[in-house]
Amino acid sequence: MGKYLSFTVAVILQALDNGYQYGFDIMDITGLPSGTVYPALRRLEEAGYVDSKWEKHAIAQSAQRPPRKYYELTKEGKEALAKAVQRYSLLERTRAQPAPKTKPSRAQ
Amino acid sequence: MQDHDHRKELFSRPHLWLIRVIGVIVPRRLRADWRQEWEAELRYRELLLAEWERLSCQNKLDLLRRSMGACWDALLLQPKRWEDEMFQDLRYGVRMLLKNPGFTTGIVLTLALGIGANAALFSVVNGVLLNPLPFPQPERLVMLYQSKPNFEQGAIPYPNFRDWQKENQTFSAMAIMRGFSFSLTGAGEAERVNARLVSGEFFSVLGVNPALGRNFRPDEDQPGAGPVVIISAALWQRKFADAPDVVGKSLRLDDKSYTIIGVLPADFALFRSSDVFALIGQWDAPPMRSRSAGLGLQGIGRIKPSVTFAQAQADLDRVMRNLVALYPKANRGNGAKLVPLKERMVGNVRLTLLLLLGAVGFVLLIACVNVSNLLLARSTGRTREFAIRAALGAGQWRLLRQQLTESTLLSLSGGALGLLLAAWGTQAALGALPTALPRAHEVGLDGRVLLFTLAISLGAGALAGLAPALKVSQWRLSETLKEGGRGGGGRRRAQGVLVAVEMALALVLLIGAGLMIRTLNALWNVDPGFRPDNVLTFGLDFPPSMSTGSPEAAHAIARDLSDRLNSMPGVKAASFSVGASPLQGEDDLWFWIEGEPKPESTSQMHMAVVYRVEPAYLTAMGIPLKRGRFFTNQDDVRSQSVVVIDEVLAHQYFPNVDPIGKRINLGDDRDPFEIIGVVGHVKQWGLDASDSRESLQAQLYEPLRQLPGSPPVVNVVVRAEGATPALWAALRRVTQSQSSENIISGAQTMNEVIAGALAPQRFSMILLDAFAAVALLLASIGLYGVISYLVGQRTQEIGVRLALGAQRRDVARLVVGHGMKMALSGVALGLLAALGLTRLLAEMLYGVSPTDPATFAVITLLLVTVALLACYLPARRATKVDPLIALRHD
Numbered sequence: 001m002g003k004y005l006s007f008t009v010a011v012i013l014q015a016l017d018n019g020y021q022y023g024f025d026i027m028d029i030t031g032l033p034s035g036t037v038y039p040a041l042r043r044l045e046e047a048g049y050v051d052s053k054w055e056k057h058a059i060a061q062s063a064q065r066p067p068r069k070y071y072e073l074t075k076e077g078k079e080a081l082a083k084a085v086q087r088y089s090l091l092e093r094t095r096a097q098p099a100p101k102t103k104p105s106r107a108q
Numbered sequence: 109m110q111d112h113d114h115r116k117e118l119f120s121r122p123h124l125w126l127i128r129v130i131g132v133i134v135p136r137r138l139r140a141d142w143r144q145e146w147e148a149e150l151r152y153r154e155l156l157l158a159e160w161e162r163l164s165c166q167n168k169l170d171l172l173r174r175s176m177g178a179c180w181d182a183l184l185l186q187p188k189r190w191e192d193e194m195f196q197d198l199r200y201g202v203r204m205l206l207k208n209p210g211f212t213t214g215i216v217l218t219l220a221l222g223i224g225a226n227a228a229l230f231s232v233v234n235g236v237l238l239n240p241l242p243f244p245q246p247e248r249l250v251m252l253y254q255s256k257p258n259f260e261q262g263a264i265p266y267p268n269f270r271d272w273q274k275e276n277q278t279f280s281a282m283a284i285m286r287g288f289s290f291s292l293t294g295a296g297e298a299e300r301v302n303a304r305l306v307s308g309e310f311f312s313v314l315g316v317n318p319a320l321g322r323n324f325r326p327d328e329d330q331p332g333a334g335p336v337v338i339i340s341a342a343l344w345q346r347k348f349a350d351a352p353d354v355v356g357k358s359l360r361l362d363d364k365s366y367t368i369i370g371v372l373p374a375d376f377a378l379f380r381s382s383d384v385f386a387l388i389g390q391w392d393a394p395p396m397r398s399r400s401a402g403l404g405l406q407g408i409g410r411i412k413p414s415v416t417f418a419q420a421q422a423d424l425d426r427v428m429r430n431l432v433a434l435y436p437k438a439n440r441g442n443g444a445k446l447v448p449l450k451e452r453m454v455g456n457v458r459l460t461l462l463l464l465l466g467a468v469g470f471v472l473l474i475a476c477v478n479v480s481n482l483l484l485a486r487s488t489g490r491t492r493e494f495a496i497r498a499a500l501g502a503g504q505w506r507l508l509r510q511q512l513t514e515s516t517l518l519s520l521s522g523g524a525l526g527l528l529l530a531a532w533g534t535q536a537a538l539g540a541l542p543t544a545l546p547r548a549h550e551v552g553l554d555g556r557v558l559l560f561t562l563a564i565s566l567g568a569g570a571l572a573g574l575a576p577a578l579k580v581s582q583w584r585l586s587e588t589l590k591e592g593g594r595g596g597g598g599r600r601r602a603q604g605v606l607v608a609v610e611m612a613l614a615l616v617l618l619i620g621a622g623l624m625i626r627t628l629n630a631l632w633n634v635d636p637g638f639r640p641d642n643v644l645t646f647g648l649d650f651p652p653s654m655s656t657g658s659p660e661a662a663h664a665i666a667r668d669l670s671d672r673l674n675s676m677p678g679v680k681a682a683s684f685s686v687g688a689s690p691l692q693g694e695d696d697l698w699f700w701i702e703g704e705p706k707p708e709s710t711s712q713m714h715m716a717v718v719y720r721v722e723p724a725y726l727t728a729m730g731i732p733l734k735r736g737r738f739f740t741n742q743d744d745v746r747s748q749s750v751v752v753i754d755e756v757l758a759h760q761y762f763p764n765v766d767p768i769g770k771r772i773n774l775g776d777d778r779d780p781f782e783i784i785g786v787v788g789h790v791k792q793w794g795l796d797a798s799d800s801r802e803s804l805q806a807q808l809y810e811p812l813r814q815l816p817g818s819p820p821v822v823n824v825v826v827r828a829e830g831a832t833p834a835l836w837a838a839l840r841r842v843t844q845s846q847s848s849e850n851i852i853s854g855a856q857t858m859n860e861v862i863a864g865a866l867a868p869q870r871f872s873m874i875l876l877d878a879f880a881a882v883a884l885l886l887a888s889i890g891l892y893g894v895i896s897y898l899v900g901q902r903t904q905e906i907g908v909r910l911a912l913g914a915q916r917r918d919v920a921r922l923v924v925g926h927g928m929k930m931a932l933s934g935v936a937l938g939l940l941a942a943l944g945l946t947r948l949l950a951e952m953l954y955g956v957s958p959t960d961p962a963t964f965a966v967i968t969l970l971l972v973t974v975a976l977l978a979c980y981l982p983a984r985r986a987t988k989v990d991p992l993i994a995l996r997h998d
Binding site for chain 1 (some may be wrong): 144145147148149151155177178179185
């Protein structure tokens with residue numbers, strides 16, 4: 001990752017910070033296409049800004065579907081986001097809109 | 109049935125189907141996770157939509173659109189595949205190489221030798237030729253000379269230099285310098301130190317500032333100013349133990365006190381190392397005011413930034429033309445000559461170094477060919493392995509890459525080891541022959557050398573791996589499997605070509621080395637005009653007090669010591685000399701023959717090398733007397749002035765008359781000198797062709813004892829019964845017994861002087877010999893390896909032949925014949941190449957032609973003999989094949 005994050009990447013980080021942790025949820029909230037979100041997540045993971053984990057097997061099994069992968073901001077990711085927010089002040093406004101606390105996968 | 113359902117499901121859910129398809133191009137390591145992530149996300153979304161009863165066509169289309177994005181995701185993961193496979197190749201390669209440690213070690217050592225030799229020589233070329241001189245904007249520094257009709261790079265008379273300095277318009281600064289030496293007393297043991305008299309601008313022209321203290325000031329560079337010196341870091345350490353308060357202290361030089369005003373940086377070096385720099389303007393010698401006395405003064409200048417070399421040369425030409433017009437008597441026929449400083453420092457080794465670099469490149473090529481051959485031979489053993497990998501789906505490109513990965517691994521290990529060899533070898537070589545190269549202290553490993561080594565390592569890896577890799581990729585695998593792993597004929601041909609190339613390269617190198625050996629041999633056998641065996645030579649400083657006494661007293665002191673040396677046991681003859689000294693120092697004078705009209709300017713006079721010596725000189729040096737007599741003890745200040753000339757002078761100026769009894773003039777203020785004898789010519793300038801290239805050949809001897817005073821510094825030559833350490837000690841003792849202030853310096857035997865003069869040739873010869881030896885070794889190992897391998901491959905065939913009644917002799921002939929066919933085609937190729945290439949050596953050769961038939965014949969014979977031996981050993985093994993065992997194979 002370069003010195004500055006692109007706006008798109010910063011938006012994805014912000015979405016993660018707001019609690020949207022799944023690829024498709026991020027696409028929904030940001031309106032970005034999958035061909036942008038997924039490669040960005042992989043790059044962020046390689047750079048150490050996000051971590052990925054698989055949801056618990058039991059949960060998925062009960063819903064008869066494979067376990068989903070979710071992403072979390074790391075400490076570095078949070079710092080990077082904080083810097084990006086200073087740079088892209090528009091992001092500040094989206095901070096006030098955290099995701100509905102019902103994390104779909106864990107709740108079910 | 110289940111399968112059918114599955115297919116139906118895929119049709120109704122095309123987005124999942126798409127993920128399956130796209131997943132194929134995801135690198136294998138990541139594929140399962142990748143598919144699961146996408147599938148889980150799509151299935152989850154599907155479930156949600158179904159729950160909300162909104163699984164409409166519209167939303168299904170949206171899911172499909174999202175899964176299309178996976179395509180892009182998968183494409184961006186492609187670089188991972190490359191990394192993965194590289195890693196796999198690498199791991200596999202390391203495993204294969206470790207499985208066969210003997211083979212691997214052999215190859216790594218071969219490459220280390222080749223790469224190491226190249227890295228070593230390149231570090232020399234880099235340090236000497238490529239690196240800029242260690243001064244700011246070194247490309248603007250030039251050496252300045254006054255050219256004379258017969259001498260392009262002559263000394264500049266001091267008044268002329270001052271005019272050049274004032275009149276020129278193209279130099280930002282100009283300085284003058286002259287070699288000198290002082291006897292340093294009063295600080296520990298008295299010693300003779302190398303010094304340089306320089307004008308005040310010297311260090312600012314170079315752009316060098318003292319590490320301690322200050323530079324010279326302009327007002328100090330004139331007669332009568334307070335004597336000041338700048339000293340070298342080496343002297344500072346030796347005499348003052350790096351004391352920081354050295355500035356302001358005084359130094360006693362030639363019995364005069366000088367104030368130290370500065371210490372130079374430790375890395376300062378220009379030509380021969382000097383410990384003391386004093387100002388030339390304070391040197392109040394009468395010739396300093398003469399426009400016809402050169403005094404060995406050389407100029408150095410810094411050209412202004414916007415001015416070209418040619419413009420600067422033209423500018424000084426103009427200045428000099430004016431001086432000729434103003435002072436025709438002294439300057440007629442003279443000009444100005446500029447030489448770039450770097451050219452002057454390294455110009456005469458450039459060709460040698462580049463040739464050696466070419467030669468060492470040959471060694472690396474041979475090493476590569478050898479490794480290539482070994483890899484080729486081994487790849488045959490791995491035919492099955494490759495066939496199976498190919499059958500399991502490895503593409504040709506993948507197999508080729510595997511091979512290249514392995515050869516690169518080998519060459520990089522070889523390169524790393526080679527670098528160690530180079531670091532050690534360079535220091536050893538330069539340490540052994542310190543005088544062979546200018547700028548030798550600047551040679552070392554730097555970034556550029558490392559880069560070069562990396563580049564040639566990678567290049568060698570690619571070169572060595574290419575032939576086997578291409579061969580592998582050409583195999584028709586089904587046939588290989590059918591054949592049971594035996595290689596085809598194509599590989600054998602490839603090996604034959606490689607061996608021939610190797611032999612050719614080795615032959616070229618061997619011939620080059622042979623020519624250099626003959627050259628050096630010829631040089632050692634050149635008659636220098638004197639007999640150097642058992643001759644010792646050293647410099648001697650009389651006490652400074654000697655020059656303050658009367659000339660008669662000085663002569664008496666010198667004569668006393670001369671007598672003491674001559675009466676020592678073990679000494680046959682000893683003589684002081686000043687002026688020129690064969691192969692060591694030059695000095696010359698102008699003369700005109702009595703009866704000729706007195707020339708108007710020195711440029712119209714004759715010139716001769718001058719040796720001022722004592723009567724025992726001829727015996728001490730072993731120079732033959734041809735006619736008349738040499739000096740005796742009676743030829744002193746009170747008797748008729750006499751000279752002795754050499755055969756060249758006699759032949760040149762007295763072609764048809766007997767020179768004995770003729771008289772010559774050596775200057776305005778002295779009476780004519782009578783010629784009393786003719787002696788043999790001595791090689792003054794060098795033993796090789798450089799001697800005859802010098803136009804000044806006439807030589808003249810003058811009795812030391814007829815000089816107006818005895819010089820305070822002399823050179824001593826001693827012919828002894830043997831140059832033993834005991835004799836050296838005795839000479840030192842006798843010299844000190846006369847005065848403890850007598851200083852001996854630069855003691856060496858005459859043979860050492862000759863060896864020093866031959867150092868550049870010895871340097872090239874030692875290196876070329878080493879390269880050629882390595883080449884011969886590698887080439888013969890290569891031939892041996894290939895023939896042994898072929899014998900191994902044809903064991904069955906040989907068995908059949910033997911079973912059918914072939915004689916063992918026939919089998920041996922078959923094998924040797926096969927090997928020699930390769931070797932001889934290589935030799936033929938090599939001879940052709942050598943005929944073309946040795947011409948490049950011509951300038952370094954002496955006494956032997958570049959296409960010397962004897963050298964060519966002997967070297968060819970040597971190579972053929974070694975090749976025969978390399979073939980014979982495997983051939984003997986072939987004759988021991990037991991037909992029964994051989995046929996049982998397979």
